[in-house]
Amino acid sequence: MFPVGGVRVMLLLILAAAAVCALLALALRRRLGWVTAGAIAGFLWWLAVIGSITLIPANGAPGIVPAEGRLTTCSWDIGGPAPEGFWIFSGTQRALNAVVFVPAGALLVLALARWPRAMWLGLPLGLALLAAYSVGIEATQLALARIDRACDVTDVVDNVTGAVVGIGVGVLLALLLRPWRHRSPQRLG
Structure with missing residues (x-):
């Protein structure tokens, strides 16, 4: 495997995912309305963002990691030592880990808000996912x-x-944007 990673690779993947998701939003907009279409595409894009920033090495791939230097289990030290924030954000890594999932929760609500009955099952299932x-x-x-x-x-x-x-932010946004009002027009004939 050749070394790959770094900020440029992250940004390239994020931009490529944005292009694909923008096309998806355009395709869904007429049928679902702009709020729901944008929320679905935005949710999928944000999952790609999360994957890119958490699974791509920030400074390029380290190459070979000797077996004796490799961790064999996850750290179970809840709230244990976490390094200060990454190179972009100040503050703790714990805050960044929480903040990065806020848009996913909000977009999940907006994606489901068009169908209020589906939210009762969709929100707990979405949170579990x-x-x-x-x-x-x-x-x-x-x-x-x-x-x-x-x-x-x-x-x-x-x-x-x-x-x-x-999800709390998404509920507030849904009440403001009311995506259930953006229904596709009824077809004639």
Whole structure:
């Protein structure tokens, strides 16, 4: 495997995902309305953003990681030592881990808000899937030592907390934007 990673690779993947999701939003807009179409495409794009910033090495791939230097389990030290923020954001990594999942929770609500009955099942299921996504990221970080990331259960707790906050933000946005009003016109004939 050749070394790949760095900020440029992250940004390239994020931009490519944005282009694909913008096309999806345009395709769905007429049928679902701009709020729902944008929320669905935005949710999928944000999942790609999360994947890019958590699974692509920030400073390029470290190359070969000796077996004795590789972690064999995730850190279960809940709230344990976390390094200060990444190179873009100041503050703690824990805050960043929570903040990065807020848009996913908010966009999930906006994507489902057009169908209020579906929200009763969709929100808990969506939250469970976001939690599973976070667990999957951490498991991948553990399995692939080459990406130079650490598996930490605290990250999952922070990610789910961020998603819950995002769901609250999404409810407020849904009340403001009212996507259930943006129905497709009835076809004649």
